[in-house]
Amino acid sequence: MNRYLALLLVLLLLTPSIKLSTAKEVNIVIFKGRILPQERLIIGNYTITVEFGIDNFPYVIVSNGTSKLVIERAEFGASITIENLSITIGSYNARKGLFIVASWSSEGEKHVAKVGRYFEGFEVITVTNSSVTLKRGITTIEVPKDKLILYGRYGIRYSNGTIFLYKLPSVEVKKKEERELVVFYPYSEVTTEVNRSIMLPLTIFNNGTETVNVTFSVVNAPKDWDVKFYYQGIEIKKLKLREKESITLQLKVLPSSAGSHVVKFSINGDIYSFYVNVVQPKMEALKITAPILVQEAEAGSKVTFSVLLSAGEDSVISMDVREPRDWKACILVDGVRAQEIYLRRGETKVVNLILEIPRNASLGYYESKISFTVRKSNGEVIKNETITLGVNIYKTYKGQKATLKLILVDDTGSPVPKALVKVGNESYATDSTGTLEVEMNPGKYVITIEKEGYETKKEEVELGDGEKKELKLLLVREPYYFNVEAQSDIYPIVMEGLSRPFTIVIENLGKSDDEYKLEIRGIPENWNAFFTESAEGNIEVTKVKVKSGETKTVYLKVYPSLNAMPGTYNATITVISSSGIKKEIPVKIKLIGSYNMNVNLLNYRLTITAGEEKTAMMDIFNFGNAPLTNLKITVKGPQGWDVKVDPSQIPSLSPKGRERVTITVKVPEGTPAGDYRVQITVKADQAEWQDTLRVVVRQRSTSTYIGVLILIISFALVLFMMRRIGRR
Known part of the structure; x- marks a missing residue:
């Protein structure tokens, strides 16, 4: 019986971890520091933030998920207790934030402090009267007697041969997440007339890190009002916005009744609003509004002037532009070039004047004029008005060289490398990507592009001062053209050995399928040579068919005569297409002898x-x-x-x-x-x-006899010595 009790005691001592009992519950300080209003203190499942109230005083808000558990005015010395969490509020500093002390109430576990014991991933390494040393992973922790040590999410205390282990929550301070979508519109109240539509700008910025689907809807507007969202003249209800991208929309409001009204709209569920004051219109044949009268631009750019036309009655409006010399100008209405438009009474239309500035324009101020002639439906002219719009050129490219970049591709979209490009009196070649970039004087040029297997292409191009122009041109392949490549210019053959066949690749670069005849010339008469379609096969082929854009591999096999001598023999492989195009490949057959x-x-x-x-x-x-x-x-x-x-x-x-x-x-x-x-x-x-x-x-x-005699004398001398020594 005593033997079994002893065995049970040994097993208990060898057990990796023995938890004696639970310890007394203690409060452990797990955070001491300041947090700013833009930060979050996360303790376990609790989130602590600092917000300012309408009284401009800081408040401490404790949340669990989306639920706000406590909202406490941040007065010095105030405290908050939620289950195991206790928070004591300190002073607030505008620059450093609110000082907070957070403690956690934890009921510890008691473990015997004995070398070799394991508990919660800790191993007891050494035990003395003044301290205990623990190991977790590759880290060693020394715990002095009667002193609480924080390690990760644990509190550890050692006293009287017992280790007290307190489990603690995770603690982390994070920046608050910024709002994903930022919506900006500068107006809170606008004024318009009955049946006069207004286009209000609305800027949306994606402040997140991923593409966002943005949805739009009108939440509240008077009955019979037309309120819609537009982007570049197209009505929208949903769009995608990439990360860090901003976009400006137009919110169209067409009121049908006078008075002061509120318009509410939703963007991704967030509600926004503004007031619209609607008055009865004052009738005017044509009201012209140009918000921008003078712009700054650089030579070679395009500028756009938007002019708002509002018709007081049904009318036909003719428009005429007088632009500076060598400039180009046009009027766009709803994205279409226009010279006359028809407007109904109360209708508003945006007219865009597009000015294209030449790259060699001198620095200075230039004026363009738009004349509007308003006629009734019967042809009567009721109004003539001209507005002047100015452009100030602050940068010019006059006299600077231009840069031409050519990108050549074939029918399949693949680049065309090493093509000959003639521009004026100069010749160039495209690189391995089919690209050519060259500096040239401004002017008009005829570009001629040639490459074997492709039709010659000519293109006219005009380059302005300092202009960087990129042209992507298509080269059309010839109906019949091919290329032949051999694995090497040397074909080694080992005499009386197993030699590998010689590889030849035929690439059909033409637009049509083709058939190719195979020949070899120059080998000695008593040798045997033929082509096959397989490296292992021995079926001779003299012709092969290759589809357009594809390649075909054929193999040349050469068998020298038995009396052939090692050396190098010159031969020629000939490939002839059905169109008569011939390609010849010289090859040196190196006959390698065997040496034994x-x-x-x-x-x-x-x-x-x-x-x-x-x-x-x-x-x-x-x-x-x-x-x-x-x-x-x-x-x-x-x-x-x-x-x-x-x-x-x-x-x-x-x-x-x-x-x-x-x-x-x-x-x-x-x-x-x-x-x-x-x-x-x-x-x-x-x-x-x-x-x-x-x-x-x-x-x-003789030498042998002398040697034998020496051996006999030596043997006799040994016997004599043994007898004398033996008597003594």
Whole structure:
């Protein structure tokens, strides 16, 4: 029984974490600092903000999600308590914000402070009377006795062998989110006449970080009034606004009754309003209003003057423009060029004068005049009026060079690189993207563009002073044209080996499908060569069909004759289209021979008496199909030996040939008996061989007898010494 109790006690001690019990609930300060009105203090699920009331005094607002839980006037010393959260309010500084102390009430957990224990991801590393050391991940935390330590979302205290762990909420200060859509209109009250429409500007800015769908609707307007939203003359109810983009709309209001009324409209659910004071109109044949009379512009730009026409009765209005010399002018009404318009009584129309300023206009002030002639339906002229509009040129390009940028594409939209471009007396070429950019003097030019396989194109262009003009031109492909590319200008073939076929790619650059004839010239007569459509296949083809805009790969296979010698052979591949266009590709067929040197040492062992000389024979064979060149035979014996080879050099060894070599070895007198090695090396330009010749050296018979006698005397001396020592 005692044994089982002991085992149970050991298991309990080895348990990673043992929570003793809950500790006493304590308040822990989790935030101490200032927050500005444009900031949010987020503690767990609570959000604390500072707002100013209508009394211009700061208020503390505590929210949970969209619900506002507490709104407290930010008086010094005031406090707020919501469940576990307690907030104490300090002083307010206009520049630094409101000082706040936030604490959290947490009921801690008690854990035994023993080395090796785990709880909530913490491991107990060391325990002393004055502190405990914990580890979480790669971080080590030292907790002094009776002192609260904050680590992440935990409070930790150590006392009397117990660790108290308090769980805390996350704390974060964030900037308030700015309003996604900003709507601006400068008017809060406008005045107009009955049946006279007004177009009120309305600017919307997307202050968010994503594209927003914006919806418009009229919430409140008097009955029979026409209130609509317009953008560039088109009625809208919804549009998309990209991030950081602004757009100006027109809110059209056409009142049908007099009086003071409020108009309310909605943009993405937010309500906006303004007052409209409507009075009875004073009849005038034509009222002309030009809000802008003089503009500043740079030469080469376009300027627009908007003129508002209001008709007092049904009438036909003729318009005539007198612009400065060399300028271009037109009148646009609802996006259409116009010289006469018809207006009903009370109708309002915006007329736009478009002035195009030449790039070489001099600096200075220029005037344009618009004359309006108003006629009744019976042709009677009831009013003539002329207005003057001015443009002040503050920047000119007079005398500056122009820049022409050409972008060339073909029928498929692909760029046309390396095209020849002639502009005047100069010639240029497009880059790899089909683009050409060049500086030129202002004037009129005829551009001629040529490229093999494309129809010649001519284009007239006029360049103004300092103008940067971009032209995208289409080059039309010829009906029949092609290009041929080979994998290389060298076709290597290994003799008596497996050689890869030679790849040829035919690209049909014409507009029509085509058929191409394949030929090869220049190879020796007894060789075999043919084309295939597959790298692995052996079915010969002499013609291939390629669709327009596509490529076709064919393969050339060449088989040399058995007696062909290694070397380089010049050949020509010819591709002829059905239209008669011929392309020739020169190719060098490099025949690579195989080299197989075999060396046979007829005797790998020589037995020689010291002071004598002997020879060994060695045969060198060429079993390859190409000659071996510059063979060098070297031998190396022990130091003092006389080792010779004959011949030591062979200029060339033909295929299937053999050369016999004699190796002479002379051993010096007095060489001790034993085994010796002679190193033999045969090295050609194409191959190398190494081996050794074993040489056994023997002594003469007299020396042998003397040696035996010395051994007998030595043995007798040893026996004599052993007997004398043994007696003692």
